[in-house]
Amino acid sequence: MIYYENISVDDIYGSLVKKTVKNATAEKVNCDYRELFEKNQYFYKPPFSKEILNSAEISSGGEYSPENCSPLFSVAIIVPYRKRANQLKAFLNYMHNFLRKQSIHYKIFIVEQADSKAFNRAKLFNIGAKYALKENFPCLIMQDVDLMPLKLANIYVCTERPRHMSSALDSFRFNLPYFGLFGGAVAITSDVFIHVNGFSNMFQGWGGEDDDLYARLVHKGYKIIRFDSSVAQYTMLSHAKESPNPDRINYLRSGYLRFDTDGLNSLVYTERAIKPMELYTNISVEI
Ligand code: UDP
């Protein structure tokens, strides 16, 4: 077991950045988040993990804001995607059930690579961030399509410090494999993401891009944080291993040379379509 700095369930609420896209409407009271942390309920069980409940509550484009109270948080959830239809369906059903229990304002962006080049997870995140920033989301959560959070106290909201969210993953026996792991699911304020120039666009194929983002954060003086392992539990849907990029170690080593020139500020791609679907906004691109 390795030691890492973490926020206990009682301290989570105080660590969150309270910011929304719109100002709260005057006639509604603020949403109350206390129960989430008092109970830290295990949520990944039927019916929540099976099919979507009350889907009429969700607006076209995959956006939701609580009806009865005004949320203190807005978040864009950005997911890189290509040809994993079964996982996407499971993800959307479960996540909408999960996220609506957290009384937050959120919108799900699925950024789909619509070409046959090597998959570029990091670049897809940069593209998703661009659209989320245009809509003034103050907080970005970037997450794989195959990860499902298990505990309701794992609130999908940014902390002041960049947060590695999926630190207790079942496929790693709920342990963190190495200290600087910043993959899977992460939460970063839009300001910090812009400050580090986003991800590198150069990592094609599997691996390295998450470690490069971690290096960018460290380089700019940010220290990452995690929630306690009683909260940050995830399950990963099973899939075949993608083939690792043989150049990933070289790119990672020389990455610091490109922090300021390769990233959000050098993002080039072709937009194929932006479609508001029932449960998500589909951003289809060639990279
Ligand atoms: N991904 C995808 N299609 C692919 C490869 C990757 O949609 O062909 C996305 C998907 O969101 C996936 C993430 O990229 O969860 C990370 O890839 P993967 O799950 O293979 O990484 P690992 O679990 O091995 O870290």
Ligand code: MN
């Ligand atoms: Mn995976």
